[in-house]
Amino acid sequence: MSSGRVTLPVEKGMEKEVLELASKWGIDAVRDSDGTEMSEEIMKMGFEVYSTLCLIREDNEWAKANRDCLQQIYLMSDCCTAVSDVLEINPIEHYYSEQFELDTFHDPKKWWEVIDRTTGEVVDPEHWSFDREKKVVIIRKAKKWHRYTVSFLAYQIWEPVSMYNHKTNNWQTEHRLPVDPRHPKARAHLLETLDRWLQEHPNTSIVRFTTFFYNFDLIYDNEGKERQVDWFGYLSCVSPYAIEQFEKEYGYRLRPEDFVDMGYYNTPFRNPTKKYLDWMDFNQRFIAELAAECVERVHRAGKKAVMFLGDHWAGTEPYGKYFNRIGLDAVVGAAGDGVTTRMITDIPVKATEVRFYPYFFPDIFCDGGDPVGELLKVWLKSRRALLRKPADRMGYGGYLSLAWRFPDFIERVAQICQEFRDIHTMSRGTKPYSASFKVAVLNTWGKIRSWMTHQIAHSLWNQKCYSYLGVFEALAGLPFEVEFISFNDIKESGIPKETGVIISVGDAGTSWSGGEYWSDVKIQTTIREWVANGGGFIGVGEPTAFEYNGSFFQLADILGVQKETGFTMSHNKPKVVPEKKHFIIDDVKGNIDHGEGIDSIYKYSDNLKVLNIQNNSIALSANNFVKGRAVYLAGLPYNIENARLLMRAIYWAASKESEMFDWYCDNSNTECAVYPEAGRFVVINNTLEPQRTSVIRYGEKIIELDLQPMGYKWLEI
Incomplete structure (x- = not known):
């Protein structure tokens, strides 16, 4: 048995168990977790010591004394209907009172916005007022039977990750307050705090920032339950000071509506506006610059700096333009499947570490829990991804004392640790064999959302996403080099030279499918010409979908299928009979799982080969377009049979069937x-x-x- 490459979460009082696991798991590093303490004895056992640090909640006393420097957020009230010409709205009524507090310090007339959601018009501030005692907005001259919202600023009075852990573990500790380092005095204090912390932790060899400054969107309702979760959100970056700085640089002022976005909050499922992209870029540059200063101080103290990809990672964007400026020694990220594993291991950084689920928390490690089942489920998916792009290290997080109660879990992790090390030993750090062509995933976001599509909350199942996310789970372990490209990439630079197959996945109107980008003449003609010259195109769900010029699937001529949206009901649709034999389905045994699927897909091209029908709708088909090929799939949840199906579809679309049999x-x-x-x-x-x-x-x-x-x-x- 070999050893090394494994980080163990430890806690005071588990010294004997740590030594036993050093032998059993082959650990060479230890870490603390939120809510645990590492003893001096463990620190002196000879392991590398990771210490977690979340600067924005580190000094609660300073935060309490400087509440003007707390992080803020724009929220939108419920949509309320006016039954008379006067309407009262309590903007914060259905938000968690322990998490948010109305910002009445900054003038609501200047920083809030009331919108008539029936007309879309902004209500003149002269026609509404804010009652500070009742904490309600009073709209006068409201239009009867119109619906209104209030977009308002709030202070965050409970740091959301600490809040989540607090509620999950039933902690009784003081609520932590999040500080906004964009305020100059807060920035200065955070850097002073870091310097002091480095002096007070001489045994720490690796500082594990969790992460830097702004958390993803995690908003609770008035019952203390999750109301809005967006792992990619930038809502916590907002403040009047930030908006004023933005205006100085960009020459225009952002409105509250630019943040609340009609209640959609700029979810990555929407095509981003120019204003939102500017806001992202503005914050990415600031965060990279300040994070780099933190990393430099860590290096001056003779320690390494790593970042946890999660929690307060907003703006760090590991696939973005500014990430390399930070100068990190490594990135650690949580992985619950192959997609999230590749999300970490593909990051261009010196080293990567995967923190596997399950986390050692009482929601899994309890009577009736199945930590071994969770462990195996994650490893089966993650292993495929690691064989394509291995992480340098692996580890776990949480309370070791909980995991120790499950001896079967302890034994199975030991086997996984060895298997993880074997990947490095046997592959010798070399690249795996790949097909002779690349696969390009096409969506609005492109590279910045590499391995991040169709995600809402990290690794969690979602009914609207699983039928699409399965494509990426399969890709994570298939023998293809994968890159993520945007529509703007195609407009500006064309299709990358080494690309053999383009994959488009998602629902109509979303950023993943593309929405209005499919009305762009250059995008349409560039892809048509490329496929006609021998390229392959695979569409899943509602690819190329945008109702325009009498067509819903704009590349129906390539795909060979079209969708009935209700406008061509009078057109007779040709009856189809599925083919019994085709290269794509040669390994299929039984029924193909298309997940939620898409209905009303019909034959458009005469030479289309229909390979599967679901609910009287084409669910899988293959089409030739001049010298190129296209495949349509109604959905592809992950299972190993569907992974094989996708592999065959890719080789077929690329006209490289024989190459599949090389390995x-x-x-x-x-x-x-x-x-x-x-x-x-x-x-x-x-x-x-x-x-x-x-x-x-x-x-x-x-x-x-x-x-x-x-x-x-x-x-x-």
């Missing part, structure tokens, strides 16, 4: 990853059952082998 397992429950420079390959079993499989190379069987449940075997080429 190929004939049992779709198994996969192989090949490292030519290391002279090795590994075969993995992606199920909880024993599997027999054969590895095919250049179309010929080279070996047959049996694999244990979740098993793997490394072999020489």
Whole structure:
């Protein structure tokens, strides 16, 4: 057994167990967690010591004495209907009173906004007032039966991550207040706090920033439950001071509506406005600059600086333009599947570390909980991704004392730690074999949201997303180099030279599908020409969808299918019979799972091959377009059968079917990853059952082998 590359969460009183796990798991680093304390004895055991630090909530006494420097947020009231010409709205009524407090320090007439949501018009401030005693907005001359909202500023009086942990673990400690470092005196204090903290932690070798300054959008309702969660949100960056600084730089002033966005809050599912992109860029530059100063101070103290990708990560944008300015030594991120694993491991940074779920919290590690089941579910997905792009380190988080109560969990983690190290030992840090072409995922966001599409709350299932997220989960472990490109990339630079297949995934009108971008002539014609010259296009859900010039799927000629939206009900639709044989479905056994699927998809092209029908609608099809090819899928939730289906669809769309058999397992429950420079390959079993499989190379069987449940075997080429 080897050792190293593993970080263990520790706590005071678990010294004996830490030493036992040092042997069993092969740990070489220890860390604290929110709510735990590391003893001096553990610090002196010879491990590298990670210490977590969240600067914006570190000094609660200073925050309480400087409440004008607390972080703020723009929120929107409920939509209220006027039944007379006077309407009273309590703007904060359905928000959590322990999390938010109305900002009445800054003039509401200047910083708030009342909007008639029936007409979309802004109500003149002369026609409304704010009653400070009752804390309500009174609208006079309201139009009967019109609906109104108030967009208002609030102070955040409970730091949201600490609040979440507090409520999850039933803590009784003081509420932590979040400080906004954009205020000059707050910035100065945070840097002083960091310097003092570094002096007080001589045994710390690695400072684990969690993360830097502004949390993602985590908004609770008046019952203390999650109301709005957006892992990519920038709402906490707002303040009157920030808006004024923005206006000086950009020459225009942002309105409250630019933040609340009609109640959509600029979710990444929407195509972003120019104003919102400016706001993101404005904050990214500030955050990168201040984070870099923090990292420099850590380095001067002789320590390493790593960032946790999560919590207060707003504006750090690891795939953005300014991330490399921060100068981090590593990024640590939580992973619950292959997609979130690749989200971390693909980051351009010196080193990456994956903190696997389950987190050692009482919601899983309790009577009736199934931590082993959660562990195996995560590892089966993450392992596929790690074989494509390995992380340098792995670890866990939370309360070790909880995990220790589950000996089966402890034993199974030991096996995973060894398997993780084997990936590094056997691959020798070399790149795995990939197809001769790249796969490009096309959406509005492009590179900045690499491996981040269709996510709301980190790794959590969502009914509107799972049928699409499965595409990326499959891609995370398939033998393709994947890049994320935007519509603007195509307009400005065309389609990247090495691209063999473009994939478009999502619902109509969303940023993932593209919405109005599909009315752009250059985008349409560039893709048409590229496919006609031999490129491949795969559309999932409602690709190229935008009602325009008599067509819903703007590239219906390429896809070979169209969607009935109700405007062509009088047009007779050709009856179709699914093909029984096709390269794409040669491994299919039983029914194909399309998840939620899309209804009313009909045949548009004469040479379309229909491969599956669901609810009288085409769910899978293949089409030729001049020299190129296209595939349509109504949805693709992740399972190992669908991963094989997608792999076949990609090779077919690229007109590279024979290439698939260069390294190929004939049992779709198994996969192989090949490292030519290391002279090795590994075969993995992606199920909880024993599997027999054969590895095919250049179309010929080279070996047959049996694999244990979740098993793997490394072999020489």
